[in-house]
Amino acid sequence: MRKHSTHKTKQFFKDARAFYVRSFQKVKEKFPMRDQILTNLSVVNPENQDDVKPEQILTLAERFPNVMKADAGEQLHLEILDYVSTNLEALVPNYKDLPVDEFWGKLSKVRSVSSGKLRFSELCQLMKVLLVLPHSNCDVERAF
DSSP: OHHHHHHHHHHHHHHHHHHHHHHHHHHHHHSOTTOHHHHHGGGGSGGGGGGOOHHHHHHHHHHOGGGSOTTOHHHHHHHHHHHHTSOHHHHSTTGGGSOHHHHHHHHTTOBOTTTOSBTTHHHHHHHHHHHTSOSOSHHHHHTO
C-alpha cells in the first residue's frame, strides 16, 4: 500500500509541475516583454540616472502625446539633458532613501538659479504620468 501511495504522490507532483510550466508559458506568451514602455520604464527610478539615455525618455513621451503641450518637445529634450548630467544629491538630498514618487515630487519643485523657473517641469510631468500607469487589468476583470 505504501508504494502505491508513493507512486500517486510522485505522479501528483509531476502533474502539478507540468500544470505550472504550461501556465507560465501562457503568461509569458501574453505578457508584452518587448514593449517599449516596459523596457524604458527603468528611467523613472532616479537610481538608474547614470544609465538613462535621452532616447528612452523621448520614446516614452512619444507614446503619451496628450501628456505634454504640443510645443514642449524641445523643452523636454533640454530638461532630459540637464537631468542626466545633474548631481541629484545636490538637488534632492538623500534622494536614494525616498520613494520614487516623492523624489519626482521634490524634483518638480526645483527652480533654475538663473531664471527662477521650474527646472524640470516637463520631465517631472511625464514621470508622474508614467508612475500612475496601471500595472495590470485586475480592476477591469473584477467587474466580470
